[in-house]
Amino acid sequence: MAIVPSSTSILFTSIFISLFFTSCSQTCSNHKFTSERFFTSCKDLPYLNAHLHWIYFKSTNQSKIAFRAPHTPKGWIAWAINPYRRSMVGSQALIAFRNTKGMMSAYTTTISGYNPSMQPKKLTFHVSKLSTEYSKNEITIFAVVGPLAHGPVVNQVWQVGSLDKNGVPMMHEMGLQNLQSTNVIDFSSL
Numbered sequence: 201m202a203i204v205p206s207s208t209s210i211l212f213t214s215i216f217i218s219l220f221f222t223s224c225s226q227t228c229s230n231h232k233f234t235s236e237r238f239f240t241s242c243k244d245l246p247y248l249n250a251h252l253h254w255i256y257f258k259s260t261n262q263s264k265i266a267f268r269a270p271h272t273p274k275g276w277i278a279w280a281i282n283p284y285r286r287s288m289v290g291s292q293a294l295i296a297f298r299n300t301k302g303m304m305s306a307y308t309t310t311i312s313g314y315n316p317s318m319q320p321k322k323l324t325f326h327v328s329k330l331s332t333e334y335s336k337n338e339i340t341i342f343a344v345v346g347p348l349a350h351g352p353v354v355n356q357v358w359q360v361g362s363l364d365k366n367g368v369p370m371m372h373e374m375g376l377q378n379l380q381s382t383n384v385i386d387f388s389s390l
């Protein structure tokens with residue numbers, strides 16, 4: 201007997217996938233931050249069920265951001281700007297996860313190759329007010345990035361992955377969503 205998925209099983213699979221994604225993520229428009237977390241703009245990112253909120257300060261080329269992504273048990277999330285190209289290598293990243301003591305931890309790191317150390321490193325641009333929160337199966341990274349030397353249009357890269365048993369971030373999976381999670385963002389757009 202040939203193993204061909206029936207149209208019914210495809211239908212149920214796609215219903216399951218859409219239920220899964222709608223139940224574990226809120227879109228931009230219905231997400232509420234507390235009053236001191238104010239952002240003018242937001243985009244639902246096309247992969248990994250992630251969202252980026254921001255407010256851009258034109259006079260200083262700085263962007264205040266909140267990056268949200270689902271937290272897998274023992275997982276990390278990261279958001280990055282790549283000043284060089286639209287890909288992972290060269291990314292200047294903000295990473296966050298729950299450490300082995302159960303506390304949230306966030307720091308900056310650079311992705312210099314395909315097997316990066318993920319250890320704390322300084323980025324090519326200034327980062328301030330870096331913090332992270334965990335709530336409702338989601339991690340959020342907050343930060344102010346910039347001045348951005350080339351203005352508001354940047355390559356962004358985002359990613360999620362797992363921690364090893366010592367709580368150290370491991371390489372992400374090589375699924376389609378993990379490999380496509382990059383695009384260009386214009387912080388000056390609403």
Ligand SMILES: *[C@@H]1O[C@H](CO)[C@@H](O)[C@H](O)[C@H]1NC(C)=O
Nearest residue numbers: 260261347348349350351352
């Ligand atoms: C801000 O961005 C513009 C490009 O939009 C650039 O010409 C300028 O040098 C940048 N200013 C600073 C302070 O980074």
